[in-house]
Amino acid sequence: MARIATAIVQAEPVPLDITxxxxxxxxxxxxxxxxxxxxxxxxxxxxxxxxxxxxxxxGAALWDHPGSKALHRILLDQAIQQDDERLAPLQELVDQRGLIVSVGAHERVRSSLVNTQFLFRPGQPPLPHRKLVPTHGERLIWARGDGSTLGVHETDWGHVGHLICWEHWMPLARAAMHNQREAVHVAAWPTVRDTYAIASRHYAFEGRCFVLAAGTVLHRDALLDGLERCGGNPDARALIEEIPSDQLQFGGSMIVAPNADILAEAGGRAETIHAELDLDLIGQGLASLDTDGHYARHDVFELRVNRAEQAGVVFED
Incomplete structure (x- = not known):
């Protein structure tokens, strides 16, 4: 009987200052x-x-807003890039302790920002997943990902994968992940609101996997402090100071079993929650529901996933 010890760190980020x-x-x-x-x-x-x-x-979404432009420039300068040496201390810790760590980041791909969830694993480079569709206002800041990062990490006890926020309401994305037989799935959210909790529990039940629904907490003062850490900007400060509320993200993280039971749940403040996962529950649940197997109709439905990277420009000699 395999058991895996897991945790969600529901902490306040260091806004803007990625280093x-x-x-x-x-x-x-x-x-x-x-x-x-x-x-x-x-x-x-x-x-x-x-x-x-x-x-x-x-007004943040208004065309040519000086504060939004200033914040975008800061994030471009700070963003994670390919083979980013700043991540070496984390990779060393993961290698030394045999850890698997899923963490979201702003990633720079050429001249665009992308919402990426990185999976750090021992002895291998981080496995990225780039958000396929930024949601609503997010399209003002993030480009879209593609099928090349729709994968999982294989361990000796099962597969680990993740999706970001509203991707959990993309039925075909869920189907592609379920086909890869996740044992543990990280559902990354800003705040795990009621409907987001429903989506996370649904994913666990549908995919017969454990779900780590990870949220964060954020306060306006932390955002202002992060701005100053990056050199400050009067336009960006004026925009942030227009935000009326102090607390802006409210945690709500939870660890969910394959039958949708909640094993551990956080409140609205910074905290870390733990749960030991009994992987035998996956096989027990598959007896009644395998959405990629005996509960599927592959003779009726077929999903094709384009795993090619969409570079946009191809140079040929």
């Missing part, structure tokens, strides 16, 4: 690992923080 956020991330991972966890999850764009001003600051 500082990586240092804090390493400390959080050490603490969770010291608490016994080997699979550790963080919420959506923990590195850099969720661009909450697009939802909360009046």
């Amino acid at each position: 500082g956020g990586i240092a804090a991330l390493v400390d959080h991972v050490k603490a969770a690992a010291d608490g016994g966890a080997t699979v550790i999850a963080f919420g959506e764009t923990f590195l850099g923080g969720y661009p909450i001003w697009l939802d909360e600051a009046p």
Whole structure:
């Protein structure tokens, strides 16, 4: 009977200052690992923080807004890039302790920002998943991902994968992930609201897997502090100060079993929750429901996934 110790670190990110956020991330991972966890999850764009001003600051979405442009420039400068040396301390910790860590970040792909969830695993480069469809106002800041990052990490006890936020309402994305037989799935959210909790529990039941629904907490003062850590900007500060509320993200993280039972649940403040996962529950649940197998009709329905990277420009000699 295999049991896996997991944790969700529901912490406040270091907004905008991704370099500082990586240092804090390493400390959080050490603490969770010291608490016994080997699979550790963080919420959506923990590195850099969720661009909450697009939802909360009046006028942030207006064309050519100087504050929004200033914040975009900061994130471009700070964003994770391919083979980013700043991530070496985290990778070393993962290698030394045999950990699996899922963390969201702003990633720079050429000249665009992408919402990426990175899966760090021992002895291998991080496995990225780039959000397929930024939701609503997020399209003002993030480009779209493609099928090349729709994968899972294979361990000796099962597969680990993740999706980001409203991707959990993309039925075909769910079907593609279920086909890859996840044992543990990280559902990354900014806040795990009631409907997001429903989506996370539904995913666990539908996919017959454990789900780590990871949220974060965020306060306006932390956002202002992060701005100053990145050199400050009067236009960006004015935009953030227009946000009327102090607390902007409210956690709500939960760890869910394959039958949709909640094994551990967080409140609205910074905390780390733990749960030991009994992997035998997966096989027991598959007796009644395997949405990619005996409960599927492959003679009626067929899904094709394009795993090719969409570079847009192809240079040929």
